[in-house]
Amino acid sequence: MAKKRKVGNLLALAVLAALIERPMHRYELAAVLRERGKDSDMDIKWGSLYTVVQNLEKHGFVEVIGSERDGARPERTIYRLTDSGRAEAEDWTRELISTPEPEHHRFVAGLSVVAMLPPDEVVALLDTRIEQLNNDIAARRAEIETQTALIPRLFMIEAEFGVAMLSAEAEWVAALRDELASGTFPDVGFWRRAHTEKIPLGEVAAMVEGGTFKQSASD
Known part of the structure; x- marks a missing residue:
């Protein structure tokens, strides 16, 4: 049986997996996930990305390491993966691979x-x-x-x-x-x-x- 996770949206897993590579701001995260076709692998609602990243930070899975500004654009907060975030991503992946769950079709x-x-x-x-x-x-x-x-x-x-x-x-x-x-x-x-x-x-x-x-x- 699947665990009840602190952040259960599968978009959160995609974010954690992307941040394993390097720190990113939300706009870069969205671009990377789109480029890799993650919306065809899982049900992604792009409008919830901001909330998902906030929830990941709230539970200590990601942390803010700074910000950057590109010209006249608003300042962008940069996030990196924490040790607990990596552990969560790995545990979640193990569950998805090993445990069948009923899916609506x-x-x-x-x-x-x-x-x-x-x-x-x-x-x-x-x-x-x-x-x-x-x-x-x-x-x-x-x-x-x-x-x-x-x-x-x-x-x-x-x-x-x-x-x-x-x-x-x-x-x-x-x-x-x-x-x-x-x-x-x-x-x-x-x-x-x-x-x-x-x-x-x-x-x-x-x-x-x-x-x-x-x-x-x-x-």
């Missing part, structure tokens, strides 16, 4: 209520999803090929994982689509009939909860 939310749609429409929607997934996979693979000529694989493994997850999803979606289209998906006939005859979803749910769905679906 928009597709899963759609699957949980897909019975609202007729199966033939779902087949068409899955075709669209498969096409988009395959396009995304191809684009990401091409980008990885380009980047690995310049960047060590150690700094690309999160991109590899992303492609692996998309590929697994595309394979599963294609299998579901084929089951629905071929009629081998269990009870797809009743699913189709429920929409054709406009059987209320509440009635179908009552069948499932009452244990009579299988009998009704086979009638």
